[in-house]
Amino acid sequence: QKEVEQDPGPLSVPEGAIVSLNCTYSNSAFQYFMWYRQYSRKGPELLMYTYSSGNKEDGRFTAQVDKSSKYISLFIRDSQPSDSATYLCAMRSGGSNYKLTFGKGTLLTVNP
Amino acid sequence: DAGITQSPRHKVTETGTPVTLRCHQTENHRYMYWYRQDPGHGLRLIHYSYGVKDTDKGEVSDGYSVSRSKTEDFLLTLESATSSQTSVYFCAISLTTGGDEQFFGPGTRLTVL
Numbered sequence: 001q002k003e004v005e006q007d008p009g010p011l012s013v014p015e016g017a018i019v020s021l022n023c024t025y026s027n028s029a030f031q032y033f034m035w036y037r038q039y040s041r042k043g044p045e046l047l048m049y050t051y052s053s054g055n056k057e058d059g060r061f062t063a064q065v066d067k068s069s070k071y072i073s074l075f076i077r078d079s080q081p082s083d084s085a086t087y088l089c090a091m092r093s094g095g096s097n098y099k100l101t102f103g104k105g106t107l108l109t110v111n112p
Numbered sequence: 113d114a115g116i117t118q119s120p121r122h123k124v125t126e127t128g129t130p131v132t133l134r135c136h137q138t139e140n141h142r143y144m145y146w147y148r149q150d151p152g153h154g155l156r157l158i159h160y161s162y163g164v165k166d167t168d169k170g171e172v173s174d175g176y177s178v179s180r181s182k183t184e185d186f187l188l189t190l191e192s193a194t195s196s197q198t199s200v201y202f203c204a205i206s207l208t209t210g211g212d213e214q215f216f217g218p219g220t221r222l223t224v225l
Contacts, residue, residue, distance in 0.1 A: 006154075032212050043202050043216030044155070088155065092212055098143060098162060099170065100214065104154035 003027050006089055006103030015112050019076040023089035023103045026070065030091040030101075033065050035074045038086045038105065047087075048074065079110045115139045116217035118203050124223045131190040133220050135203030137183075143206035144186040145214065146170075146178060148199040155202070161186055193224040 006023045013019055021035075032051045036044035048063040050056045056063045064073040072091075076083055089103040115138035125131050135144060146158040147170075157170030159178040167178050175197060179187045190197055203217040 034212060041219075043204075043219050046213055046215065049213055098145075098160055098206065099157055100212070102155040104152070 003101050004089065004091060004103045007106055008104055010107040010109060012109045012111060013079055015079060015081060015110055017079050017110070019079050019083070019108060019110075021074040021076075021087050021089075021106050021108070023072050023091075024070055025072075025091060025101075027091075027093065027101075028067075028070065029093035030070075031094045032092040033063070033072050034090040034100070035061075035063055036088040036090060036102075038088060040085075044088055081110050081112050084109045116203060116205055116215060118201075118217040118220050120220060121218065122221045124225065125193055126225050127194055128192050131193050131222065131224075133188045133201055133203075133222070135186045135188070135217060137186075137205050139205075140183055141205040141207065142183070144180065145204040145206070146176075146186065146188045147202045147204065147216075148172065148197075149202060149219075150199050158188065158201075193222075195224050198222060198224045 004023055004025045035048040037047045038044040050063050050065055053065050053067045060077045062075040086105040086107050088105045090100045092100050117136045119134045143162055145160040147155045149155050156172045158172055158176050159167055159170055161167045161180045164180055177189045201220045204214040207213045
């Protein structure tokens with residue numbers, strides 16, 4: 001079983017839709033969770049960062065973590081064509097570990 | 113882009129030749145990383161550095177070496193390139209001790225023929 005599983009999609013939605021992106025993980029030591037957005041032929045950029053169970057909101061984006069189920073989600077409200085990108089989840093265990101484990105990414109297309 | 117540049121941005125080389133990729137940062141961050149990104153595999157850590165001359169292996173370090181002789185530069189070397197090393201290589205820096213909030217460079221697209 002992979003440490004981090006992420007549905008690669010592709011996911012295609014109409015503009016204005018609510019998008020839900022998800023990752024599951026098997027390593028209970030993971031404590032810190034991130035979502036990165038990657039546009040085509042660009043480097044990933046950090047979108048959301050959280051270290052506790054529950055929700056964290058930033059504008060149209062909400063990150064949700066359920067440590068008991070080992071499941072994280074990213075919700076995008078009022079999706080825009082500019083949200084079209086690959087979304088990568090990433091996570092890290094505690095302590096002085098500098099290494100992130102990434103999901104393979106979900107390709108999202110928002111159609112105008 | 114957190115002041116990260118990578119060079120070259122594109123390179124085509126032949127099997128068996130040595131290749132060095134350079135990552136340069138302008139903001140004096142301690143932690144630097146090299147990843148490769150391949151379809152079906154996502155981002156995988158090759159090597160990382162937590163200070164000048166302090167480096168450690170990631171999950172796919174075989175065939176790669178790194179050096180960091182000054183804070184701003186982190187070099188990735190393929191001693192003898194193979195076709196399996198055809199990939200997009202990303203450098204990243206971290207703003208935090210734990211390495212969570214990583215900022216990535218623009219990437220180097222390497223093709224080994």
